Amino acid sequence: MAVTLAFVSRAAALGYGNWQAQVSTDPAAAQGTAYSLVLNAGAGPLTGTLDAFGFATVDTVRRISAGPKTATVTVTGHGDASARWTMEALAWGPVVVDGRSVSAEGAWCVSGGGPAGSGTDALLDWGDGTTSPGTMTAPTWTTGRCVFALHQYPQQLQDRTYTLRLTSGAQSIQRAVTVLGTGRAILRPSGGATGAVADIVEWPQRDYQRSAVVLPVVGRTDPVVMVDALRAPSSTLTLLTRTPGEALALLAVLRLTEPLQLLPSCPAVESVWLMVLAATPRRLTNSGTDVRRVWDVEIQEVAAP
The missing domain is CATH 2.60.40 (Immunoglobulin-like)
Structure with missing residues (x-):
């Protein structure tokens, strides 16, 4: 007849010192057969009896030192078994x-x-x-x-x-x-400060401009043109906030006088650093319960700080 000892749990998820062991025999010993379980060397035995299926569950809380241990069980008239287990501290x-x-x-x-x-x-x-x-x-x-x-x-x-x-x-x-990520665009200052989350509704074009002077020359059909470097683009970015909290957070970011980073949620939209020149919020609908706001934000793109 074989005796089996198995540990099905050790320390509980919250760290309590509880554990559970199962004692079984094959073929099943008679109901009421006694067993003696020694949890680890030097510990006092835990005793009990098997049920009608030759099975017993031992579940208790004890003061047991951490680390791997060997437990042994003796079933009266049927032999011994041992198992290794660990109590995590x-x-x-x-x-x-x-x-x-x-x-x-x-x-x-x-x-x-x-x-x-x-x-x-x-x-x-x-x-x-x-x-x-x-x-x-x-x-x-x-x-x-x-x-x-x-x-x-x-x-x-x-x-x-x-x-x-x-x-x-x-x-x-x-x-x-x-x-979880926002799945939406983020507008934030440098240095890892908290930014604002919004949807990009529209950003149809970015205008690259330069200063130029046209000098007509007497007797020539083609004038002399003096041009400056092509500046970083400026544009109007349209954002959408869904809640009053989002609107307040976005307004706080737009009021900053430092460069902001736009992190878009899709690869087709560029990630840029920008300065806010002006911002105009407006209601998305005329419903008195609709708290969504559309923001037309005039921006000038700048170099990363």
Whole structure:
């Protein structure tokens, strides 16, 4: 008769020191057959009986040190079995992505190696070059916890996946999160500052102009023409905002007296640096409930700062 020992879970997702093991026999032992399970060397045995199918599930929370271990089980009259398993000390708590904001929580499985009676330093790398320090709460018999403040990612056109890495002591774990792109145009100042999101409704032409002087010459049919360099183009860009919040954000950006970067959402539209010369917002419709606004923005393209 064969005895099998299997671990179907170890530390829970939130870092609690709970685990689950399954004991089974083949063919099935009689109902009520006793077993004795030793979780790791030096630990006291857990005892119980098998059900009518020769099966038992052991699920509990215990103070167990981190790292790989060997558990053994003895089923009365049917033999022994062993299995390797690991209790992870550091685990993820909830990680929530809300728009461009991400909040994260870490947890020490204290029974998996967290210090008793004091906080544990932790560091969260947000995957974009920004880190946040923290301290795990003073551990209880189940867990210590560290809640990190919201982290705001820059606006971007396309979806982007960041790798969050949580480190505490010698333990380090990571998790991937995807921050959705706007799928719309972004108008922003330099230096990574927050910009505004809008739809490009129309940008039909860009005018390249130069200064020129025409000097007629007596007795000649062709005049002398003196020209300056062809300047960077100027044009009128028409944008659409869908909400009052978008309109306020766009107005704040348009009021800036520094070069702005236009990041379009489609490859057929150029990405340029520009200065805003004038802006005229107007209602998209005459409906009293329609908060959408169309913006005619006169721009002069400039070199990148």
